[in-house]
Amino acid sequence: MEAIHHAKNLLRKELKKRLKSLSEPEKVRQSLYITKKLMEHPAYQKSQRISVYLAMKKEEVDTDGILRKMFSQNKLCYVPQYIGPKMNMMKMSSMEDYEALPETKWKIKQPADDDVREDALKTGGLDLIIIPGLGFSKEGHRLGRGKGYYDIYQNRCVEETGVKPVTIALAFKEQICESIPITENDVTIDYVLYGDMDD
Numbered sequence: 473m474e475a476i477h478h479a480k481n482l483l484r485k486e487l488k489k490r491l492k493s494l495s496e497p498e499k500v501r502q503s504l505y506i507t508k509k510l511m512e513h514p515a516y517q518k519s520q521r522i523s524v525y526l527a528m529k530k531e532e533v534d535t536d537g538i539l540r541k542m543f544s545q546n547k548l549c550y551v552p553q554y555i556g557p558k559m560n561m562m563k564m565s566s567m568e569d570y571e572a573l574p575e576t577k578w579k580i581k582q583p584a585d586d587d588v589r590e591d592a593l594k595t596g597g598l599d600l601i602i603i604p605g606l607g608f609s610k611e612g613h614r615l616g617r618g619k620g621y622y623d624i625y626q627n628r629c630v631e632e633t634g635v636k637p638v639t640i641a642l643a644f645k646e647q648i649c650e651s652i653p654i655t656e657n658d659v660t661i662d663y664v665l666y667g668d669m670d671d
Contacts, residue, residue, distance in 0.1 A: 473655065476653045476654070476655055479653040480615060480618070480653050481618075483606075483607060483615055483649065483652070483653065484606055484607075484615065484617075484618070487606045487607045487615070487646075487647060487649075488531070488606070490646040490647070491530070491531045491606075491644070491646065491647070492530075493646075494644060494646060499533075499534070499644065500534070501667075502533065502644050502645065502667035502668070503533050503534040503537070504537065505667055505668055506533050506642050506643075506665050506666065506667060507534075507537040507538055507541070509665045510538060510602070510640065510642065510665055511541055513640065513663065513665065515600060515638045515640060515662070515663060516600060516640070518599070519547070519599035519600035519638065520547055520548060520599055521547075521548045521550070521592065521596060521597065521598050521599045521600075522542060522547055522548065522549060522550065522598065522599060522600045522601075522602065523549075523550040523551065523552070523561040523592060523598050523600070523601045523602065523637075524538055524539065524542070524549065524550075524551060524602040525551070525552060525602060525603065525604040526551055526552065526570075526573075526580050526581045526582060527580070527604065528578060528579065528580055528604075529579065531606070532604045532642075533604070533642040533643065533644060535602070535642075538602065539564070539567060539570055540567060543566055543567060548563065549563065549564045549565075550562060550563050550564065550592040550598065551564050551570075551581075551582065551583070552582060552621070553582055553583045553585075553587070553589075554576075554582060554621065555585055557619075559621040559622075559624070559625050560591050560592075560593070561591070561592040561593070561598065561601075561625070562583045562587070562589040562590065562591060562592070563589050563590035563591075563592070563595075593628065593629065593632045593633060596633070597629055597632070597633035597635050597637065598629060598637040599637055599638065600637055600638045600639070600640065601622070601625075601626070601629075601637045601638070601639050601640075602640050602641075602642060603622050603639055603640065603641045603642075603661060604616075604641070604642065605617075605622075605641055605643070605647070606647065607643075607647050607648075607649045607652055608641050608643050608647055608648060608649065608652065608661065608664045608666070609648070609649055609650070609651055609652045609664075610648065610664060611660070612641075612660040612661040612662060612663070612664055613651070613652035613654050613658065613660060613661075614641060614652065614658065614659075614660075614661050615649075615652050615653075620657065622659070623657055623658060623659045626639065626659045627659070638662050638663075639659075639661045639662045639663070640661070640662065640663045640664075640665060641661045641663070641664045641665070642665055642666075643664060643665070643666040643667070644666065644667050645666050645667035645668065646667075647666065648664075648666050
């Protein structure tokens with residue numbers, strides 16, 4: 473276990489370096505390409521209740537365009553609210569609602585701790601979770617930031633609603649790895665959509 477933990481930390485450092493070297497125009501270009509891929513994906517098209525991460529602009533595929541599309545398509549949109557070690561998915565009603573959200577110290581927008589909103593798990597669960605991460609294998613193994621928020625949340629979905637939502641991860645092509653060190657607690661992603669390279 474210690475060896476896996478160490479391997480994960482080394483890979484995180486390597487991936488952060490790769491992301492640092494990505495230019496802003498390249499991030500924008502890949503984000504647009506990946507958004508288009510997502511919109512065409514059958515799992516997205518079939519889903520009505522969708523949670524989407526709000527991107528760390530420097531290190532993650534941008535999701536603003538996805539939010540716009542979701543609202544225009546009348547899909548129900550839920551976004552993460554982190555309170556201590558727990559993550560919930562809370563409902564967003566519009567782009568105006570999104571723009572008005574406060575920013576955390578990590579420069580990510582999220583509903584404030586005392587912001588009372590509809591919680592996805594209390595009102596029917598989710599069809600699809602769009603997931604961020606630092607690195608991915610094409611087989612769906614994921615390297616997160618070490619807090620386990622998304623792994624724990626997927627287990628909660630099953631416990632609280634009896635249904636495991638479909639999961640789609642979004643990645644720049646620079647985030648795709650030959651392999652990812654994993655433990656039995658790491659949940660495999662159903663689909664990984666990434667920037668243009670041979671699929």
